[in-house]
Amino acid sequence: MSNSTSQNRQGKIKKKGSFTRNLPLYLLMIPGLLYLIINNYLPMFGLTFAFKKINYTVGVFESPWVGLDNFTYLFKTSDAFVIFRNTLCYNLAFIVLGTVLAIVVAIFLEQVRTKMLRVYQTSILIPYLLSITVVSYLAFAFLSSDNGFINNSILKLLGMDEISWYSSPKYWPFILTFIYLWKSFGYSSILYFATLIGIDDSYYEAAVIDGASTWQQIRHITLPCLKTTIITLVIMHIGRMFYSDFGLFYQVPMNNGLLFSVTNTIDTYVYRGLLQLNDVGRSSAAGFLQSILGFVLVMITNMITRKIDKESALF
Amino acid sequence: MITTSKSAKIIPHIVLIILTLVCLLPLLLLLMASLTDEQTLMLNGYSFFPEKFSADAYTYIFKTGKTVLRAYGITFFVTAVGTVCNVCMTVCLSYPLARPGLKGRNAIAFFVFFTMLFNGGLVPTYIMYSQFFHIRDTIFALLIPSFLMSPFNVILMRNYFKTNIPDAIIEAAKLDGASELRTLVNVVLPMSTPIIGTIGLMSGLAYWNDWTNGLYYLVKRTDLYSIQNVLTNMLNNIQFLKTATQLQGINIEMGTLPSVSIRMAIAVVAVIPVMIVYPFIQKSFVKGIVIGGVKG
Numbered sequence: 001m002s003n004s005t006s007q008n009r010q011g012k013i014k015k016k017g018s019f020t021r022n023l024p025l026y027l028l029m030i031p032g033l034l035y036l037i038i039n040n041y042l043p044m045f046g047l048t049f050a051f052k053k054i055n056y057t058v059g060v061f062e063s064p065w066v067g068l069d070n071f072t073y074l075f076k077t078s079d080a081f082v083i084f085r086n087t088l089c090y091n092l093a094f095i096v097l098g099t100v101l102a103i104v105v106a107i108f109l110e111q112v113r114t115k116m117l118r119v120y121q122t123s124i125l126i127p128y129l130l131s132i133t134v135v136s137y138l139a140f141a142f143l144s145s146d147n148g149f150i151n152n153s154i155l156k157l158l159g160m161d162e163i164s165w166y167s168s169p170k171y172w173p174f175i176l177t178f179i180y181l182w183k184s185f186g187y188s189s190i191l192y193f194a195t196l197i198g199i200d201d202s203y204y205e206a207a208v209i210d211g212a213s214t215w216q217q218i219r220h221i222t223l224p225c226l227k228t229t230i231i232t233l234v235i236m237h238i239g240r241m242f243y244s245d246f247g248l249f250y251q252v253p254m255n256n257g258l259l260f261s262v263t264n265t266i267d268t269y270v271y272r273g274l275l276q277l278n279d280v281g282r283s284s285a286a287g288f289l290q291s292i293l294g295f296v297l298v299m300i301t302n303m304i305t306r307k308i309d310k311e312s313a314l315f
Numbered sequence: 316m317i318t319t320s321k322s323a324k325i326i327p328h329i330v331l332i333i334l335t336l337v338c339l340l341p342l343l344l345l346l347m348a349s350l351t352d353e354q355t356l357m358l359n360g361y362s363f364f365p366e367k368f369s370a371d372a373y374t375y376i377f378k379t380g381k382t383v384l385r386a387y388g389i390t391f392f393v394t395a396v397g398t399v400c401n402v403c404m405t406v407c408l409s410y411p412l413a414r415p416g417l418k419g420r421n422a423i424a425f426f427v428f429f430t431m432l433f434n435g436g437l438v439p440t441y442i443m444y445s446q447f448f449h450i451r452d453t454i455f456a457l458l459i460p461s462f463l464m465s466p467f468n469v470i471l472m473r474n475y476f477k478t479n480i481p482d483a484i485i486e487a488a489k490l491d492g493a494s495e496l497r498t499l500v501n502v503v504l505p506m507s508t509p510i511i512g513t514i515g516l517m518s519g520l521a522y523w524n525d526w527t528n529g530l531y532y533l534v535k536r537t538d539l540y541s542i543q544n545v546l547t548n549m550l551n552n553i554q555f556l557k558t559a560t561q562l563q564g565i566n567i568e569m570g571t572l573p574s575v576s577i578r579m580a581i582a583v584v585a586v587i588p589v590m591i592v593y594p595f596i597q598k599s600f601v602k603g604i605v606i607g608g609v610k611g
Binding site: 018019022024025026028029031032033035036038039040041042043044045046047049050054056059060105107108109110111112113116118119120121122123124125126127129130131132133134136137138140141142144146147148149151152153182185186187190191194201204205207208214217218221222246247251254255267270271274275280283284287288290291294295298299315 | 316317318319320323324326327328330331334335337338339341342344345348356357359360361362403404405407408410411412414416417418423426427428430432433434435436437438439440441442443446448459460461463464466469494495496499520523524525526527531543546547550551575578579582585586589590593594597600601604605
């Protein structure tokens with residue numbers, strides 16, 4: 001120990017170059033950086049595959065370039081419209097409803113100053129912990145046409161006819177939105193709640209003395225204090241508008257072809273094309289658009305946020 | 316706290332109790348379905364108050380369900396190994412980035428951050444992992460893609476080091492002759508247990524719940540399926556057979572598939588470890604959400 005100490009001191013005295021001195025630090029970073037190169041950077045260059053006609057037998061690099069063929073091929077079908085519409089519309093609904101619900105729940109949580117708070121917090125987070133696989137089982141337990149809880153108990157009780165949920169597209173926008181909210185509201189409420197408990201009680205006390213009603217307190221104190229958190233979370237979600245939770249749209253409707261018109265999103269489309277239908281061309285074209293448009297959207301929203309409120313911008 | 320009239324104080328409790336029930340009842344239904352006698356289930360459907368209980372589904376799983384037990388083992392293995400690797404790699408990358416005066420650290424931090432803004436997506440990732448790295452049908456397929464390290468966590472941990480570990484402490488350790496690695500392990504890490512715990516939890520949960528890697532990369536080796544893959548596979552098979560019978564009038568023996576209650580029992584088995592661990596880690600989990608939610 002004392003030996004290495006003196007060696008180290010000598011090293012300091014010799015004043016080696018900063019690179020050699022910090023070599024151990026650089027070495028530490030290698031595994032992580034290597035992983036980012038493999039998992040994140042190499043696929044970025046792979047985006048050029050969208051301009052190739054991929055043929056696994058001759059190899060990906062030897063596959064011929066085909067220009068924009070994959071894209072024209074993609075836009076020839078109505079699929080392109082459907083998947084972009086679904087992805088964007090669902091995200092829009094999720095952003096609006098998710099934010100409102102989370103803020104309302106957070107305000108209610110903040111008013112609970114008893115031990116029950118812990119119970120509420122713990123239970124509303126449970127859906128967030130479940131895998132989408134298990135969520136699809138829960139959905140199946142409620143919606144299955146033979147044994148499902150809704151058909152067998154609720155609708156029977158109300159004297160209504162059974163509904164074949166898994167073959168009726170018209171219900172799915174509501175079902176999927178409900179499941180999304182159910183799974184995620186606990187998480188985002190906790191985030192807003194964390195901001196809320198930071199608000200100084202004296203604001204509210206002063207407002208009450210001035211005769212403010214509950215609604216006026218929310219409108220003029222709570223919401224302005226939440227502004228930064230709301231903007232940050234909403235722009236983070238807007239930046240992901242072209243992405244969807246693959247499991248929610250693939251596994252929960254059980255990959256059911258009858259429901260594709262309302263459940264097919266860019267992510268499920270790319271997956272099916274790549275691994276089930278062997279249609280790599282269209283799939284890679286859709287994936288390419290998703291990556292590029294996603295990136296553009298992040299940059300634009302961040303730029304606009306910086307103009308409006310510099311504090312809330314992501315970078 | 317927003318001040319309301321006394322009678323309005325009860326409203327938050329009513330709303331939150333309803334939300335709590337909405338969150339918990341579906342799981343209760345799942346549990347009840349798994350404990351219902353098969354005949355009763357077929358006759359009455361899933362119910363919160365089954366007429367006849369039976370633990371047959373569970374005895375079946377543990378006596379004959381080799382697939383389930385193996386998948387369970389694989390999930391435990393992948394979660395443990397993956398989480399340890401994830402935390403180690405995150406620490407090793409974020410610690411140098413937090414050290415002042417390290418040349419090039421801003422460039423490297425940007426290199427990490429950029430992956431959060433832009434990515435190649437599924438097609439190139441899949442082609443690369445399967446064609447060049449040949450991880451298809453190996454255990455690495457469950458471990459490596461997507462979950463081994465998250466750039467977001469790297470930024471999170473770097474910020475934690477920056478704000479919570481004073482440079483003076485690191486300098487003092489170095490003056491005492493501790494090497495960089497020793498300083499990290501003996502001085503910095505003990506001071507960073509909250510963030511390490513948070514990142515470990517998030518990573519562990521992600522590995523335990525993941526089913527996409529198995530779906531993408533396990534084609535022939537279904538014996539490597541994680542418990543989540545076994546579950547999805549079972550649900551999809553049932554759906555496939557149902558549509559086939561409906562569309563073409565083929566009669567397929569439904570008895571060859573695990574019965575209804577057994578399917579629900581397997582789902583329960585997949586949830587149990589999370590539910591056992593959750594109450595103990597609830598506090599740090601909530602803390603983790605808050606740390607992770609504010610921008611990096």
